[in-house]
Amino acid sequence: MIEVLRGIDFELHAGESVSVRGQSGSGKTTLLNVLAGLDRPDSGELWWNNEPAHLLSLGDLTARRGRFLGLVFQAYYLIPEIDALANVLMGARVVGPVGPTERERAASLLQRVGLAERASHLPAHLSGGERQRVALARALMNRPRVILADEPTGNLDEHTADDVIELLLQVCAEKGAALVLVTHNPAYAGRTGRQLVLHEGILA
Template structure:
């Protein structure tokens, strides 16, 4: 890591050093990640590309504090602690498979992020409605996911991820289940909203065109992360 990057560590929203992760498959130990380092500054957008099975989703889960590292450390806003309560406020996530609750309307799905941190009142409802307006779904607020297209579901997921005004947004192949045109629209929306709100973005994607639109591009290869 360069001296210039190291000197900016105090401004890092997300930083990882020496991260390693392995899994056991039968009698074999599979080393998925080794000596991974990444630092993302406030308001920056960074993409991570890699071949299928390279460990991109594993890395993102570690960066989200959803799994534990075998070695090294991850720090969020300078702290190595990220319990469930802090995670709900500090970061938002967008997944390939949307993960919307089928029985809830679009509005209530967005509000679930606020419920997870124990805050649902008039202010939160107004914010959820405003976010649905921003993602172009104000007229679909009372529709359940089954009544929405794939692109609309992902827009709801983006709104939900931004509900608690997170410092960091992690997106794991957010266009993987969408056609090319709809995927481009979702990436446009994601980048626009993050820039407007100065939300730091880490985007895992297999699409080089989408990756090229972020401030910085990284590639995961043979368990190691490097500049594209």
């Protein structure tokens, strides 16, 4: 057995932005997965909004996650068969029925990320930066308190990456969502309010 995270004590305040850097294999993704309740730590507690998430059943945890957190990944994870708008709406579908209100919100989020004209395009017909913008709009769909982003620019060229980070920071601030940004890029890390480095499972 490999011990990945050790004695992590991490608190994220409302509206705060935090970056996490660290070598490959240092446990950044594992940390985000624990924060997202996707991985259960062998010991310790996870609190979301003053609620003990580590005590929730899997079903309750999933339901809470859908409302409390927005997730953005390096590989976007869009559904290839459905268009950009429908992908954004998937954010809402995981927590409840989708009606005109949700459709309107999805469209306005697409507009916010600069993709109003791409609403009916399939992911395959979008550039990497555009796909990540769709993923960001999807993450924002349920007005999450927190966005967790795991190397969201890892697949993008430098210029596109700059734009996506700019947008991510702006939109989180605008919507009042706290942000945990995992990035290898020191310049991006420097843009967040607090900067952490993960080294061999210890957060500094």
